[in-house]
Amino acid sequence: MSVNVKQLAAEKAVEYVQDGMKVGLGTGSTAYWAIRKLGERVREGLNITAVATSQASEDQARELGIPLVAFGEIDHLDLTIDGADELDSRLQLIKGGGGALLREKIVAMGSTRMIVVADESKAVNTLGKFPLPVEIVPFAWEWTVAKLEKLGCRPELRRSGDKLYRTDNGNYIADCHFGAIASAPVLAEQLQGISGVVDHGLFIGIASMAIIGKQDGSIEIIEGETDL
Numbered sequence: 620m621s622v623n624v625k626q627l628a629a630e631k632a633v634e635y636v637q638d639g640m641k642v643g644l645g646t647g648s649t650a651y652w653a654i655r656k657l658g659e660r661v662r663e664g665l666n667i668t669a670v671a672t673s674q675a676s677e678d679q680a681r682e683l684g685i686p687l688v689a690f691g692e693i694d695h696l697d698l699t700i701d702g703a704d705e706l707d708s709r710l711q712l713i714k715g716g717g718g719a720l721l722r723e724k725i726v727a728m729g730s731t732r733m734i735v736v737a738d739e740s741k742a743v744n745t746l747g748k749f750p751l752p753v754e755i756v757p758f759a760w761e762w763t764v765a766k767l768e769k770l771g772c773r774p775e776l777r778r779s780g781d782k783l784y785r786t787d788n789g790n791y792i793a794d795c796h797f798g799a800i801a802s803a804p805v806l807a808e809q810l811q812g813i814s815g816v817v818d819h820g821l822f823i824g825i826a827s828m829a830i831i832g833k834q835d836g837s838i839e840i841i842e843g844e845t846d847l
């Protein structure tokens with residue numbers, strides 16, 4: 620019988636949620652399982668408040684009866700559980716495959732702890748095989764894309780059917796094919812220096828733990844230096 624590795628990792632992460640916590644809800648098919656499990660625990664009496672990182676996660680949480688609040692209305696979150704498109708052993712991540720990177724970063728950075736949940740295919744030695752999502756403003760996007768290209772990648776504007784994809788914030792995503800990224804912190808700084816860039820999918824020094832589900836039914840936990 621095949622193991623649902625995403626569910627395995629996500630449900631392990633939910634064990635870290637305690638009564639009274641303010642919890643950030645990630646986005647994607649792995650975060651989905653964490654939200655589902657949280658819904659189960661809320662039905663059993665767990666008392667939490669949650670902030671969602673996308674409309675999809677908000678809809679799921681609402682349906683499950685998880686109490687939601689707008690992030691702007693609270694001063695911090697205790698724990699965020701979210702997926703990743705790639706992660707390395709130093710807990711550097713590429714995120715944004717689902718287009719929610721900006722809200723995901725705001726929420727993760729406002730959390731005391733971020734637990735990344737992933738299946739083993741996401742764990743890599745060097746980030747960059749997965750094209751790096753970069754959220755850019757629609758105004759003069761051609762200029763921004765040209766600047767991204769100068770950093771040594773092949774940027775591809777994400778599409779949704781015959782239209783350009785729009786994030787929950789109304790922006791575009793350029794999926795940047797870099798290949799192996801020699802230094803994620805250096806690249807992050809270069810991206811932040813481009814004026815049309817809103818944010819990018821490199822999460823560095825943000826995750827405090829990764830829980831990786833494996834096909835043999837086991838779980839690998841990577842603890843980061845930023846963990847408390």
Ligand SMILES: O=C(CO)[C@H](O)[C@H](O)COP(=O)(O)O
Nearest residue numbers: 647648649702715716717719
């Ligand atoms: O960053 C994300 C969305 O913006 C997701 O967490 C990432 O794409 C992983 O998704 P999945 O768990 O479906 O593989």
